[in-house]
Every structure is written in C-alpha cells, then in structure tokens.
Amino acid sequence: xxxxxxxxxxxxxxxxxxxxxxxxxxxxxxxxxxxxxxxxxxxxxxxxxxxxxxxxxxxxxxxxxxxxxxxxxxxxxxxxxxxxxxxxxxxxxxxxxxxxxxxxxxxxxxxxxxxxxxxxxxxxxxxxxxxxxxxxxxxxxxxxxxxxxxxxxxxxxxxxxxxx
Numbered sequence: 528x529x530x531x532x533x534x535x536x537x538x539x540x541x542x543x544x545x546x547x548x549x550x551x552x553x554x555x556x557x558x559x560x561x562x563x564x565x566x567x568x569x570x571x572x573x574x575x576x577x578x579x580x581x582x583x584x585x586x587x588x589x590x591x592x593x594x595x596x597x598x599x600x601x602x603x604x605x606x607x608x609x610x611x612x613x614x615x616x617x618x619x620x621x622x623x624x625x626x627x628x629x630x631x632x633x634x635x636x637x638x639x640x641x642x643x644x645x646x647x648x649x650x651x652x653x654x655x656x657x658x659x660x661x662x663x664x665x666x667x668x669x670x671x672x673x674x675x676x677x678x679x680x681x682x683x684x685x686x687x688x689x690x691x
Contacts, residue, residue: 574652577660578616579668581647581676581685585625585639590681594618598678600649605666605674612662612676613651620645646688660690 532539537546583590596618599611623639653662660668672687 574664575655576650577613577653577655577662577668578648578650578691579613579660579687580689581649581674582688583645583647583683583685585623585642586645586683587642590683591620591643591645593681594645594647594678594683598680600647600651601677602666602674603677610663611651612666613649615647615678616650617648618645619648647685 529539531537531543535543537543583594586594594615596615598615600613600615601611621644623642623644624636625639625642626634627637628634629637651662653660653666653668654664662668668687668690670687670690674685674687676683676685
C-alpha cells in the first residue's frame with residue numbers, strides 16, 4: 528500500500544490538500560488561544576508632572592505683552608489630541624538676541640532691537656520612561672527641539688532648553 532495514491536490521497540482515504548487545510552486551521556486556533564490566554568496589562572498609567580523650559584528668542588514687545596503666567600500652551604504642528612501641553616508657571620526676561628548670519632558668512636548671536644528673550648517655565652502632565660518624556664502620552668519632548676507654540680493670544684517659536 529502506497530502512502531499517496533495516484534489521486535493524491537493519503538493511504539487512499541484523505542486528500543493531501545485537506546490535510547494541509549486542517550493543519551493551518553489547527554495552527555490558527557493555537558495562535559488565537561495563546562494570544563487570548565496571556566494576561567492583559569493594566570490600561571491605567573500614572574502620569575507625572577513634567578516641568579520644562581523653552582526659550583523664545585527675539586520676542587518683540589507686542590509678543591511679550593501677550594504671554595502671561597497661567598496661559599495654556601499648545602502645538603498645532605505636533606498634535607497632542609487637542610489638549611494643552613502645559614501651563615506657563617514662570618516667565619524670565621533676558622536681553623534680546625537672535626542667531627544671525629553676518630556679512631562675512633559667520634553666524635552668531637546678534638542683539639535684537641526692541642526685543643527680549645523670554646525663558647518660559649511650563650508644567651504639563653506626561654510620562655517619564657527610559658525612552659524620554661511624553662506630554663499627553665503622544666507629544667515627545669526633547670531638549671534642543673524647535674517648535675511653534677500657541678497660547679490664547681500669541682504664536683511664537685521656541686527651543687526646549689531643559690526638562691526637570
């Protein structure tokens with residue numbers, strides 16, 4: 528007696544294709560069982576208060592007058608689910624300067640006429656892990672990242688200078 532006959536049946540009783548289909552169904556059932564038998568991780572994650580500072584370089588006086596302690600900060604370019612990235616808790620005014628290219632082709636800080644640098648301290652809720660800092664679970668925060676922030680009355684470019 529042959530293992531596979533001339534009709535492609537094992538031992539003359541069942542088709543080889545039928546055997547392959549049964550093996551695939553058993554493998555899928557086993558994978559589904561293993562997937563559903565693992566314990567699920569908790570959906571609740573504890574957020575922490577993340578304090579970070581951003582620098583607004585060369586802010587004109589009209590901009591300075593429209594940024595206040597207590598303002599909520601947003602970033603429309605990097606969606607954070609529509610919620611605020613935090614609240615401004617302190618504003619430190621520094622002499623105005625901005626990176627500039629000089630006529631000899633070099634770059635350096637140049638004084639800004641009628642402007643100041645603003646160092647904003649912002650507090651937001653987020654996650655801290657070995658990969659870094661995330662505000663509102665989706666907004667990755669990193670030192671030296673350049674972003675455009677918004678408040679209720681102002682839009683300004685910032686550079687993240689430090690994270691506490």
